[in-house]
Amino acid sequence: MTERSGSPFGYAMLAIFGALVAAFLLLPLVILCIQSFTAESFLSFPPPSYGTRWYRHVAAAANWREAALSSLVIAAIVTPLSLVLGTLAALGLDRGPMRGRGVLYGILISPMILPHIVLGLGIFRIALDLHIDDSLLSIVPAHLTITVPFVVISVGASLQSFDTGLEKAAQSLGASPLRALWHITLPIIRPGLVGGGIFAFIMSFDEFIITYFLSVQTRTLPLEIFSTLRYQVSPAIAAVSALTIAFSAALTVALMMRGQVISAGRIVR
Amino acid sequence: MSAVDLEAVVKRYGRVEAVAGVDLSVESGEFVTLLGPSGCGKTTTLQMIAGFVIPTSGQVRIGGRDCTRLAPHRRNVGMVFQNYALFPHMTLQDNVAFGLRMRGVPRAERDRRVGEALALVRLSDYADRYPGQISGGQQQRVALARALVIRPDVLLLDEPFGALDKHLRDRMRVDLRELQKQLGISLVFVTHDQEEALSMSDRIAVMEGGLIRQIGTPGDIYERPANRFVAEFMGESNILTARILSTSGSEAEADAGGMPLRLNGSGARGDAVTVMIRPEKIMLGRAGAAGAGGIPGRVAALQYFGSSVHYRIALDCGPELTVIRPEADPVSRLAVGDGVEVAIPPGIPFVIDD
Ligand SMILES: Nc1ncnc2c1ncn2[C@@H]1O[C@H](COP(=O)(O)OP(=O)(O)OP(=O)(O)O)[C@@H](O)[C@H]1O
Numbered sequence: 001m002t003e004r005s006g007s008p009f010g011y012a013m014l015a016i017f018g019a020l021v022a023a024f025l026l027l028p029l030v031i032l033c034i035q036s037f038t039a040e041s042f043l044s045f046p047p048p049s050y051g052t053r054w055y056r057h058v059a060a061a062a063n064w065r066e067a068a069l070s071s072l073v074i075a076a077i078v079t080p081l082s083l084v085l086g087t088l089a090a091l092g093l094d095r096g097p098m099r100g101r102g103v104l105y106g107i108l109i110s111p112m113i114l115p116h117i118v119l120g121l122g123i124f125r126i127a128l129d130l131h132i133d134d135s136l137l138s139i140v141p142a143h144l145t146i147t148v149p150f151v152v153i154s155v156g157a158s159l160q161s162f163d164t165g166l167e168k169a170a171q172s173l174g175a176s177p178l179r180a181l182w183h184i185t186l187p188i189i190r191p192g193l194v195g196g197g198i199f200a201f202i203m204s205f206d207e208f209i210i211t212y213f214l215s216v217q218t219r220t221l222p223l224e225i226f227s228t229l230r231y232q233v234s235p236a237i238a239a240v241s242a243l244t245i246a247f248s249a250a251l252t253v254a255l256m257m258r259g260q261v262i263s264a265g266r267i268v269r
Numbered sequence: 270m271s272a273v274d275l276e277a278v279v280k281r282y283g284r285v286e287a288v289a290g291v292d293l294s295v296e297s298g299e300f301v302t303l304l305g306p307s308g309c310g311k312t313t314t315l316q317m318i319a320g321f322v323i324p325t326s327g328q329v330r331i332g333g334r335d336c337t338r339l340a341p342h343r344r345n346v347g348m349v350f351q352n353y354a355l356f357p358h359m360t361l362q363d364n365v366a367f368g369l370r371m372r373g374v375p376r377a378e379r380d381r382r383v384g385e386a387l388a389l390v391r392l393s394d395y396a397d398r399y400p401g402q403i404s405g406g407q408q409q410r411v412a413l414a415r416a417l418v419i420r421p422d423v424l425l426l427d428e429p430f431g432a433l434d435k436h437l438r439d440r441m442r443v444d445l446r447e448l449q450k451q452l453g454i455s456l457v458f459v460t461h462d463q464e465e466a467l468s469m470s471d472r473i474a475v476m477e478g479g480l481i482r483q484i485g486t487p488g489d490i491y492e493r494p495a496n497r498f499v500a501e502f503m504g505e506s507n508i509l510t511a512r513i514l515s516t517s518g519s520e521a522e523a524d525a526g527g528m529p530l531r532l533n534g535s536g537a538r539g540d541a542v543t544v545m546i547r548p549e550k551i552m553l554g555r556a557g558a559a560g561a562g563g564i565p566g567r568v569a570a571l572q573y574f575g576s577s578v579h580y581r582i583a584l585d586c587g588p589e590l591t592v593i594r595p596e597a598d599p600v601s602r603l604a605v606g607d608g609v610e611v612a613i614p615p616g617i618p619f620v621i622d623d
């Protein structure tokens with residue numbers, strides 16, 4: 001560890017500032033979670049009485065269960081597809097010719113910087129023309145435009161530090177290029193794959209704007225929250241939101257622990 | 270039958286000719302070294318044997334079979350990389366087993382052969398470790414075991430000892446040479462270190478500018494270099510231009526800027542020839558001392574290397590010579606400016622192509 005320089009006053013300021021930023025980011029979530037445990041029929045803060053009434057309500061309500069299920073199904077289809085497409089793209093960028101690499105990379109990750117409303121509108125038009133709106137046939141590809149860039153970035157970063165000499169070594173030992181990829185490259189870049197996959201899952205599970213354009217009958221969790229919100233501010237929404245947050249947080253923690261386990265294994269060298 | 274044949278092999282990258290026409294045969298069980306300065310095409314040549322580089326023209330045969338355009342994984346060639354390229358996510362056991370797994374060798378035989386290979390490089394106790402948990406020298410040995418276990422037609426090594434310290438490097442040289450003889454394996458070794466090449470090889474191919482400038486046994490290459498490049502690359506040398514004064518049989522009397530020389534080699538009277546004299550073959554004595562009786566000169570400079578001393582001698586007749594004497598030599602207490610006498614035994618000056 002290197003010795004850090006700086007005055008105790010500086011540290012104190014840094015700590016206070018850090019705490020303020022964390023509070024700013026987390027406070028709304030904390031309030032929402034507390035509200036979700038209200039025993040009343042209306043949202044208020046702080047709730048006059050506490051209970052798990054609304055969690056029981058959500059668990060029993062058909063609309064919430066169906067919405068959660070369709071979100072999970074979509075994310076479960078989108079995630080492996082994103083991994084395959086994103087990994088192939090990252091490999092292509094890494095191994096292909098230098099020329100045009102930057103442009104191609106920019107195009108591939110552009111959905112991350114384009115306003116989703118613009119993206120949604122474009123996809124909506126195409127889906128209408130092809131008569132595939134309000135179906136997985138349009139929702140899954142639409143989600144892919146958003147999730148694939150995350151995989152490209154995450155896997156691309158892993159490939160940066162990957163020594164292609166290892167693939168050559170595998171080939172000299174009798175592995176075809178495809179088997180070298182499978183047995184050597186993919187296991188070694190697994191942290192990037194796991195990270196990209198979890199990101200893709202959360203992004204898809206969470207997606208609202210583009211899905212909103214495409215859906216009529218289909219109800220994903222974010223859509224159900226939105227439509228419920230338009231008619232009533234039910235504490236059920238707080239409960240659903242709290243559950244979603246817990247789910248995403250669990251995935252993120254799993255991701256971080258994974259990263260730690262992996263780096264602990266490697267750090268020995 | 271030869272293990273590897275390269276026939277008029279050329280590799281061009283755009284306008285750069287990395288390999289400009291190489292012919293080379295490696296006999297079965299032979300240790301051949303490609304030696305040369307940086308950029309002379311050693312790695313490119315090796316990669317064409319391995320299949321990672323496809324020649325622009327020419328033919329590569331392995332075990333008599335034309336492999337010029339065959340993919341690397343379809344050749345039976347073992348390779349040891351400079352950075353070892355061990356698979357970091359596999360134990361040493363699994364690293365060594367990889368080639369056998371790819372070949373579909375059954376489990377029992379695989380385990381037996383991996384065990385043997387690890388024993389061969391004295392790493393049986395480390396089978397369950399990961400590459401990150403062993404030293405550089407041990408990694409080197411795993412890389413060797415991994416390449417040997419597939420019983421390759423030829424083993425290729427590209428500067429395999431570059432990352433090791435001197436002590437370990439010397440040890441690995443001896444180990445590799447012993448293993449190679451013991452297993453009777455054909456081997457192509459790449460280095461830019463002439464000592465390494467001299468101490469290990471059956472034959473050395475000295476390369477320059479994408480061409481083999483000379484190929485021969487270490488003795489041939491060192492004692493009888495074909496040209497100035499090889500002479501200079503293979504260690505310290507004195508290279509002089511001499512004029513032939515008279516010839517008798519295979520011997521000739523010549524004069525190099527006032528210094529009389531007796532050469533092996535033919536030539537007509539009056540011919541100018543280029544002559545190489547290895548500095549450690551020159552006798553040196555204090556001026557006037559008994560047994561010296563040679564060409565007079567003076568110590569212009571000296572460098573002390575522990576086991577030997579390198580002198581720069583300015584001869585009274587003009588030319589300068591480098592002379593290397595063992596430190597134990599009685600003349601070793603010479604100082605700069607001391608008068609000396611130099612003698613060059615007959616047959617030591619060697620005529621080379623310029
Ligand atoms: N992929 C490539 N593209 C263009 N030029 C190349 C390529 N590979 C090698 N060269 C050139 O070919 C020549 C020979 O390279 P090579 O790597 O075979 O040399 P080397 O003898 O192994 O040198 P070193 O001792 O430095 O490793 C060099 O001039 C090099 O710049």
Ligand SMILES: [Mg+2]
Pocket residue numbers: 311312313
């Ligand atoms: Mg090289």
